[in-house]
Amino acid sequence: MREPTIFELSSNGRTGVIFPEADVPLAELPEKMLRRDLPLPEISEIDVVRHFTHLSHLNYSIDENIYPLGSCTMKYNPRINEETARMPGFIFSHPMQAIETVQGNLVLMYQLQEWLKAISGFHAITLQPAAGAHGEFTGVLIIRAYHRDRNDLKRTKILIPDSAHGTNPASSSMIGMEVLTVPSDARGNVDLAALKKSCDETTAGLMLTNPNTLGLFDENIQQVIDIVHQAGGLVYGDGANLNALMGIIRPADMGIDLMHFNLHKTFSTPHGGGGPGSGPVGVSEALVDFLPEPVVGVIEEAEEDLPPLYGFIKPAKTIGRMKSFQGHFGVLVRAFTYIMMHGAAGLRNASEMAVLNANYLLARLRNTYKVPYDRICMHEFVAEGRWPDAEGIHALDIAKRLIDYNLHPPTNYFPLIVPEALMIEPTETESKQSLDAFVDIMIKIAGEAHSSPELLKNAPHHAPVKRLDEVKAARDLTLCCGRTE
Ligand SMILES: Cc1ncc(COP(=O)(O)O)c(C=O)c1O
Structure with a gap:
């Protein structure tokens, strides 16, 4: 269902501001400063707060869950x-x-x-x-x-x-x-x-x-x-x-x-x-x-x-x-x-943990997802999002299915030298529990790819925006969803 815009929530005469009594003589604003054509929403303070709080929940951030976007180092921001x-x-x-x-x-x-x-x-x-x-x-x-x-x-x-x-x-x-x-x-x-x-x-x-x-x-x-x-x-x-x-x-x-x-x-x-x-x-x-x-x-x-x-x-x-x-x-x-805050020893520890976390994920996923350059990795690694016996399944389908499980997908289709690339970077700030939770879902999705591939092909099912035409979205971006004028 499409989210209402703040303009659609507008109701004539409603206001979110109570101005104090004027203690100076009232004066007309110069006409040229007035923009009567601006369709400003008329809305109460609580409705504004609810609207934007709700929209913020539709977004995904590192404050919510693991963000394994390879090459982007989405670590916790203290x-x-x-x-x-x-x-x-x-x-x-x-x-x-x-x-x-x-x-x-x-x-x-x-x-x-x-x-x-x-x-x-x-x-x-x-x-x-x-x-x-x-x-x-x-x-x-x-x-x-x-x-x-x-x-x-x-x-x-x-x-x-x-x-x-x-x-x-x-x-x-x-x-x-x-x-x-x-x-x-x-x-x-x-x-x-x-x-x-x-x-x-x-x-x-x-x-x-x-x-x-x-x-x-x-x-x-x-x-x-x-x-x-x-x-x-x-x-x-x-x-x-x-x-x-x-x-x-x-x-x-x-x-x-x-x-x-x-x-x-x-x-x-x-x-x-x-x-x-x-x-x-x-x-x-x-x-x-x-x-x-x-x-x-x-x-x-x-x-x-x-x-x-x-x-x-x-x-x-x-x-x-x-x-x-x-x-x-x-x-x-x-x-x-x-x-x-980290000091020299803390920075070294951060790097060591980033490398350890990536190698842990690699070790747990390499039997399910093909890793073409399979050797000790540094802070990230690249797997293939395809199987010879799951025809028609692509890295993109895995990425979209992860959204259904409220997980941010890894980087996909990069680097170009790995076909159907899934580039996974956990960072040092993830615990073993959140790494395991991510791996469990990745393994579950691999199972679905074989048993019910349409679940992946039509994903995401539970996101406010469903599968997009990515080429059209890049070329013909609509940012004002719902605005007609
Ligand atoms: C390896 C590498 N080089 C360069 C860049 C470009 O950095 P920026 O996005 O800050 O321009 C990135 C971005 O993530 C990167 O991963």
Whole structure:
């Protein structure tokens, strides 16, 4: 049944506001300020509250149940993050204020840069990029600036493994780089022979997601990096999967030259609705001068016991500004809080538990769902949503049936190198009980796929919106359900 819109709940003359008696002479509003054509709903306060509370229950969030959306790291967002992000000193400050009046904000940004350096091993950090893909875009601009600065103008190609995230080729080609795909080998690693063949004097760099989108750590990572470096290229790390590595290995120590972080994934900022995110980029020493401006730093050393003055520094050969003001400051506060609350040992523990949880799910599901690259995974793994003896059943049907059991489906049809892919990432914040509950339903659905496939083909049965034509929904989106005028 279609949900009524707030306009349909409207009733002439009903109101949710009681204005106080006017204590000034009444005056007519200027006619040009009145929008008499606006069909504003007339509705009481309780009906407004009920309407939106009801709509919120139709949604799904990590606060309700496991959210195993592979590649998205939908971990619990600790409430203390929200408390700190709402502190008056932060929310009432303005980016145009004089730096002397916002030293607290600048210390927070500086300290976050330092912590991200310690976690990753990089030499310097920019906090500006608005999300992971924006970090990639920033990173490829830095790679291009580095080669141009050395007058090495023919390096116009970016190599991208076929197990990479889709944003990698998109970010590279937006900058005008030519994208070459490198295949994976049978174990899900970068194919070394193919990589060698693709590397030459036109290689600007390699964009490497590690762990990759199969959830696998590249077993030949050192050779991969060496091959690209020997050809004169740089290695860009897509650090969106850092949730598997924190406190265990530092990407810069492996020889990666620059990398973005997804603060909204690894460091727990809510991002289910598509943002805002934050995609800081860390760089090695050779790339520091190319960072976007400004970077937060100490601009005046302290006198005796006084704190130093923090401010903005312009890197010598900067690629310019990537975002207005200082990026998504509220996300920075949340990530700062998360890192501070966990400490070094806590971050390592989070990664270890994320890997353990994924391997537990893998172990319990691998006899029911085919896992094409079946080896110890990192924080996620990819299974196939199909069986030779369940004809006509696709990953999409399994995903839709999960909705009937009030579970968010895993990512499906990605990565592209696994047919009918179901990409499952539980994160560290799920308990054994919720992992078991998820597995039990997945096994039940596999049984239904064989015994009553129509249950899957017609799912979801209990959701307010039934099976959609996904192509039409993407091309012809109707956001105002029920509005006729
Ligand atoms: C591996 C990987 N790289 C890049 C991105 C892009 O990040 P964002 O969605 O913040 O732009 C994602 C997003 O989840 C990802 O999983």
